[in-house]
Ligand SMILES: C[S@@+](CC[C@H](N)C(=O)[O-])C[C@H]1O[C@@H](n2cnc3c(N)ncnc32)[C@H](O)[C@@H]1O
């Protein structure tokens with residue numbers, strides 16, 4: 001047995017060593033990189049029904065004869081559970097109910113989907129939750145119902161403030177009804193009400209377009225989306241234009257409409273944070289930003305698309321997914337196997353980079369070096385674009401900037417993005433091929 005005199009110093013030594021080890025561990029921990037962020041994604045929910053077909057629209061939408069909302073609701077919740085589990089996503093950063101016309105769904109359906117999402121993953125109390133609303137299905141009490149169900153941002157399809165244009169577009173509301181909805185929405189979603197307008201319509205002139213926008217700018221909230229009309233094959237507007245019964249404005253006139261709108265919005269304090277989107281007072285849409293920043297998103301509902309890594313299957317590569325388009329077939333598939341994913345495509349690293357480039361350059365921030373490094377660890381933006389003569393030419397023309405912040409379009413370049421992308425995508429593919437060639 002050891003002399004009692006030895007025990008105390010040894011106990012003190014052991015205690016001291018424990019302290020030193022603990023201190024070393026703290027130091028060690030402080031030097032370690034921060035713990036990885038929880039895996040997160042945005043969530044898109046597609047409501048595929050509308051009251052009436054607009055003349056220009058070829059989105060995935062159906063005019064139902066008899067709608068079984070209960071079945072739709074239970075399939076949406078089932079698919080949300082399946083795909084969130086499949087992605088192993090722990091946090092949903094935003095939710096977007098789009099369509100179709102999701103303001104035709106009941107607030108109860110919206111609340112049920114949100115409750116399911118919160119049970120499957122963390123949905124922060126302040127996460128952006130947007131619902132698209134058509135003026136005809138968004139009266140004050142209905143909007144209040146959506147607010148109570150958890151929606152905190154509303155996107156209203158106003159499209160035009162000219163009744164003749166609204167008729168041409170096949171909309172089932174007047175300008176006055178659209179403004180009534182905007183008024184109610186601003187009370188319930190102050191600072192978080194967005195409006196969509198379309199320009200480049202048959203018969204529209206720069207001054208008639210600017211007049212309508214000016215009227216809207218007196219009344220709108222802090223977010224505006226402006227979409228140039230795309231003539232979509234298969235729509236009745238396309239047919240009318242093809243038959244020569246409707247005159248489309250010339251491309252130079254449409255470009256002037258866009259330019260005048262950007263300037264008008266800038267003059268009243270809006271930031272053009274993306275090609276078609278303008279916000280003031282920081283009202284940028286975080287959901288849409290996550291698309292443009294190449295983040296993961298899960299799409300549920302007929303025809304919804306998603307981009308995520310199906311981690312529960314042991315995969316590590318991102319997939320592009322699209323859900324079955326037709327609602328009844330989609331519901332059958334969800335009932336049979338928990339989801340209605342129709343097509344999955346594993347994206348190569350080059351394809352992911354192409355998307356990051358195309359989407360990132362739509363924003364005014366563009367692609368920062370840190371953002372790019374998340375996707376391309378071994379090839380910097382400088383490696384990709386720094387020595388290209390064509391890129392240098394675009395910089396000299398004042399259309400593009402590559403500097404210590406990253407790669408982005410200038411104000412002038414943002415309006416010409418499509419033509420810049422031809423050069424940039426070409427350069428990306430070439431640099432990628434050079435760097436990944438055998439022996440490099
Ligand atoms: C697909 S709709 C869904 C929301 C809602 N049903 C509505 O009509 O407002 C979303 C937006 O897409 C835009 N959009 C639809 N078809 C378009 C087209 N052919 N050209 C330009 N924008 C279009 C409209 O501005 C519309 O507000």
Ligand SMILES: C[S@@+](CC[C@H](N)C(=O)[O-])C[C@H]1O[C@@H](n2cnc3c(N)ncnc32)[C@H](O)[C@@H]1O
Pocket residue numbers: 044046059060098099100130132155194195196225285288298299303304305306
């Ligand atoms: C054109 S954007 C309008 C956004 C609106 N301006 C805003 O600021 O919130 C919305 C439309 O894009 C389509 N969309 C968006 N995300 C989608 C996804 N993941 N899958 C399928 N369609 C999607 C839907 O048709 C939706 O109605």
Ligand code: SF4
Pocket residue numbers: 049050051052053054057058059061099100101134157
């Ligand atoms: S524009 Fe909106 S309301 Fe019109 S058909 Fe398309 S989705 Fe439906």
